[in-house]
Amino acid sequence: MSSIKTALIAGATGLVGSSLLQQLLKTNYYSKIIVLVRKPIAVEDSRVLQLVVDYDKLENYAAQIIADDVYCTLGTTIKKAGSKEAFKKVDYEYPLVLGKIAKQNGAQKFLIVTALGSDVKSPIFYNKVKGEIENELKSLQFSNLFIFQPSLLVGDRQENRLGEKVAIVASKVFNHLLFGSLKKYRSINIEAVAFGMIRAARHFQEKIRVIISDEIQEIYNHNQPNNK
Numbered sequence: 001m002s003s004i005k006t007a008l009i010a011g012a013t014g015l016v017g018s019s020l021l022q023q024l025l026k027t028n029y030y031s032k033i034i035v036l037v038r039k040p041i042a043v044e045d046s047r048v049l050q051l052v053v054d055y056d057k058l059e060n061y062a063a064q065i066i067a068d069d070v071y072c073t074l075g076t077t078i079k080k081a082g083s084k085e086a087f088k089k090v091d092y093e094y095p096l097v098l099g100k101i102a103k104q105n106g107a108q109k110f111l112i113v114t115a116l117g118s119d120v121k122s123p124i125f126y127n128k129v130k131g132e133i134e135n136e137l138k139s140l141q142f143s144n145l146f147i148f149q150p151s152l153l154v155g156d157r158q159e160n161r162l163g164e165k166v167a168i169v170a171s172k173v174f175n176h177l178l179f180g181s182l183k184k185y186r187s188i189n190i191e192a193v194a195f196g197m198i199r200a201a202r203h204f205q206e207k208i209r210v211i212i213s214d215e216i217q218e219i220y221n222h223n224q225p226n227n228k
Contacts, residue, residue, distance in 0.1 A: 029202060067105075070102045070107050071201075073112075103140045108142065154187045154190065
């Protein structure tokens, strides 16, 4: 039986966002899925409403940003963005504006992907910005806020990032050496992160919950058919 709930995805063309959309389309949990995109994407499903937006003017689309559950998978790198300022716009400003609009329009759940090591006090700019957006979203007082902090993401990337490719290959070698408190540093597949977000939206009840990489992996592993 289909739900009458509406989901909204920001970042549906990205690594986690694209997997999230594909997984949602395989369920009947949402009767409508709004995707915020910069240009139309190829998807054939009557439940999907593509909203082409300019993220720098997100307030102009506020009347259409109405959903029960909001999934934010926006993210970039300083290298790709071109500067620290441009990076912060994507990873901090856009999610914050989205969160404020969504909250004002009655969204109950907000789910966001940040990063392992997010901390406002971090000397690493990337981690500091991630920590800042987490804190800002906490202050918005959603009924449920779920923050996902994955380690190195493994999946099919459109960009050719040599450094990340090397890291991914290395992680496959060293993952099995990371145990106990070090398990959280294992690389994680994008499907596991997307699955964990959906699982949280459907079943978790905490007002605020931070879910780090190894827990995300455990959620995914525990709910696979061969583990039931």
